[in-house]
Amino acid sequence: MPVTDRPYHHGNLRTALLAEAERTVRERGVQELSLRELARQVGVSHGAPRRHFPDRQALLDALAEAGFARLGAELRIAIDGAGEEFEARLHATAAAYVRFATRDAALLELMFASKHGKQSGALHEAADRAFSVMLELIEQGQAEGILDHGEPERVGLVLFATIQGIAALVSSGMVDAEQLDELVADATAHFVRGSHAAA
C-alpha cells in the first residue's frame, strides 16, 4: 500500500482539507476560500471533497467547530497558568481570547457567523465547551463575593461582550497591537470595579 504515487484513496482527505482551509482562511480570508482550489492543493479532483463536506457551508461549519475547540483549549491553558487569584485569571483569560482574535481574526468571525445557521449541534457543543472556561471564572468571582450573584450566564454577558468587542476592534484595525495590552487591562479592571460597587 504505497503512500507515494497518489493512491486512489487519499486516506486523510477530510483532515487535509481542513488543515489547508484553515491556512487559507488565516492568510487570505474566508472570501478567498474555494472548494476547487482546496481540492487542487490537496491533490484530488474537485468533486472529491463532497464526500466529507456536502457543500461549502459544511466545510465552514467544520472549520468553526475546530476553531472553538482550539479556542477552548487556549483559554483553558491561560486560566490554569494564571494562579489562584480571580483578577489574574480574569486578565489571563481575556488576554488569551484577544490573542486568538489577533492571530485568527477571520476564523473567529467565521465561528460567530456559523452560529446563525443550521445549528449543527456539534458546533454548538464546541462553542459551549469553549465558553465554559468563562463561566467557571464567573462562578469563582461570585463565590469570592467580587461579582453579583445570579445566573453566571447573565452576569458574564457584559464581560464577554466587552472582550468580544475588543477582539472586533483589533480585527478591524481600530486598535493596534500597541494599545491592545493596555485596553485589555483597562477593560478587566473596569469590569471588576463596576461589579464591586454593585455588591
Place this chain on the structure above:
Amino acid sequence: MPVTDRPYHHGNLRTALLAEAERTVRERGVQELSLRELARQVGVSHGAPRRHFPDRQALLDALAEAGFARLGAELRIAIDGAGEEFEARLHATAAAYVRFATRDAALLELMFASKHGKQSGALHEAADRAFSVMLELIEQGQAEGILDHGEPERVGLVLFATIQGIAALVSSGMVDAEQLDELVADATAHFVRGSHAAA
C-alpha cells in the same frame, strides 16, 4: 426625454444600485450580493455598474460609507432626544447603536470589514463622523467628573468595545431580543460604576 421605455442612460444608476444592494444585504447577507444580479434587478446590462463601481469591493465600500452616515444620524437623533443627563444620553446612544446592529447586522459587519481594506478616505471620514457622537458623550462625562480624564478616544474605548460586543452577540444569536434591553442597561450602568470608582 421619456423616463419610461428604458432610456439608454439610466440617470440614477449609482443610487439605484446602492439602494438595491442595501436591501439585498439586509435580507440575504453580503455573500448573496452579486453585481450581475444587481444589474438585472435595476434593468441594466451586467457591465454597466462598472462605471460607478470599478469592482465588487468598491460597491461594498460605498455601502459601508452610506451605513456609517446613517448610523451617525441615528446616534445623533438618539442622543439629542435624551435630555441633558449623562447617563440617560449614554443609555440612549448605546441602545441606538444596538438597534442599528439588530436591524442591519450584515451591514454593520460589512462596515467594519471594509475598514481593513484600502482605507478609502471618504469611508474613514464617514466612520469618524459616526463615532464623533460617542466622543462628545465621553467629553461630557469627563466634564461632569463621572469619567476619567485623559484622551476621550482612550477613555471611550472600553465603552465602545462593550457596545460593539453586545452588537456582535445579538447578530450571532447568542443574545435574543428579550435579553437585549436588560443587557444594554446592565452594560452602561456597569461602565459608569467602573469609571466612578476610579475617579
Place this chain on the structure above:
DNA sequence: ACCTGAACACCGTTCAAGT
C-alpha cells in the same frame, strides 16, 4: 466506501463597440 470527470448554471472582470 471513496474518488473521477463531464456538465450546468452561475460569478467577477475586461474591453471593443455602440449611442
Place this chain on the structure above:
DNA sequence: ACCTGAACACCGTTCAAGT
C-alpha cells in the same frame, strides 16, 4: 459620458461512472 454584449477564467453543485 454612459451603457451594451461577447469573451475569459473562475466558481459551487450534481451525478453517472470508475476502483
